[in-house]
Amino acid sequence: MNCNHMETRRHDYVDGVLPASEKVDLERHLAACADCRRDVAFLNSLRQQAAALPQRLEPPRDLWPEIANRLAPKRNWRQVLATAAQHLKPLVIGESREAGRWKAWGLRGAMAVAVLVLLIGGIRFVWQTRQASWQVAPLAGAPQIGAQRLDAVGKLEVGEWLETDDSSRAQINIGLIGQVEIAPQTRIRLVKARLTDHRLALARGKMHAEIWAPPRIFFVETPSALATDLGCEYTLEMNDEGFGRLHVTRGYVSLENQQGPESVVPAGAFCEIRPAMGPGTPYSENASDTLRAALAQFDLANGRAEALNIVLAAAREADSFTLWHLLFRVDQAARGRVYDRMIEFVSPPAGVTRAGVLQGDQRMLKSWAEKFGLGQSWWRYWLPL
């Protein structure tokens, strides 16, 4: 019997994800089909053997000496503040008068130290962020700054290009506010290195940013959109044609350009970037293939009405923020349908009405957005209507 068409069901069966209704049918088939029984037995055995493989394999040599040589000394403003806080903490808990007197002196001393540390840290922060260059370290191979090969830690000046080839990677320290790792085959330029405007231009390739500064201080220009950090960690990838993708793993990132509405992409979401178009509608990492495909059609304005129908039907609670963005991308008539689908997942709080949302009432939109439970009040950075 040729049962190739049942292969997926056999895999789902051994993985325990086959729906109950299909499971009964398959088990009935297995009772009658020796080939499929053998296949299921093999798959079960394979799963067990794979799960039983050793979790640990020791490398053939000790890698620590080489790792230790590559570790940079740790001293950033976070740790300075943490250290100061640790010194202050025990001093505010007092019991006896004598102890209290010592602690009062200790507290004054610690406060003086803390003020001094903050002052030095502040001066250093301002001084470093005023520098028109950032530190760059090669992580693999030999990246280039302009025509200069980077073999050791160097500096990227404003206006200079950093380029990696097939086998090189680099790390840029963004003043004191974060780090950016540059993947192979990437071309990136330092545009600005100011206290309130840290700006790179990604021409092509891939970068991973981890930023711990307040929102709207770190920016990445791409040929098709501007990515604005709202306190986060993310990966941004662009090709030579201006197509790209943003993947946020912590916090939020805003994407905008002249052609369309802004997208605010939360952690756990992707957003497509396309040339000569606004940023795509963001979607969850776990969004179904159906929803992703329909959303792409919607963004590309191919059969928008049909694509919207599919998106609305395929949306789940985790896709609420996708629907939220769609509210601002559809016409007045369709906005009501998006609203109606949204309230199945995120009911609007008291005082928020359908009519108000459809008219773009800012107070109501803020109030509703708070209920999304996405972790932070991201609407503060974004009022698209």
Add this chain to the structure above:
Amino acid sequence: MRIEPARAEVVVQRENGGADGITGVVRRAQNGDRAAFEQIYRENVGRVYAICLRILANAARAQELTQDVFVRAWEMIGSFRGESAFSSWLYRLAVNVVLVDLRAKKRRTARVMTTDDLSPYDKDGNMTNPGNTIDLERAIAALPEQARAVFVLHEVEGYQHGEIAAFMGIAEGTSKAQLHRSRRLLREALER
């Protein structure tokens, strides 16, 4: 929206005696204590190297990336807030580092790689259970790259398709299809 780890997290939590948050050694490493970080390295290098080796099927590259993982961990350890077991955080970092490297290599070579370096799985190597285990390790190492990565992450490391898709930047359906393909290829290899 947050991805909930499945067996991988359970395996890790079992090893750590639960989701232990920030332990003393991790906190010391966060404060720049290299000796504490070396202790973290000693306790975790076997697992990190296993992830690198199985996904890359190349011992030399696995050693390089194991180093990269720990250097990256040192740089990022300040961002670990104890929301999961530290080892879980570290192994996810390892998976990320390896997959980024794999994708970069794929772009470079644009060809399907099979391993030419099976020595780590020889009987006199570091494996503790020769026999079928070695056959399976060799067969996994000979899989095409993407199928191998998905198989290792799903079947050995215990990640779910949603997590693997996020790690690899592919659709969940693709992850599933690659898993099925890898099992099919392994059957052909093991029954040969």
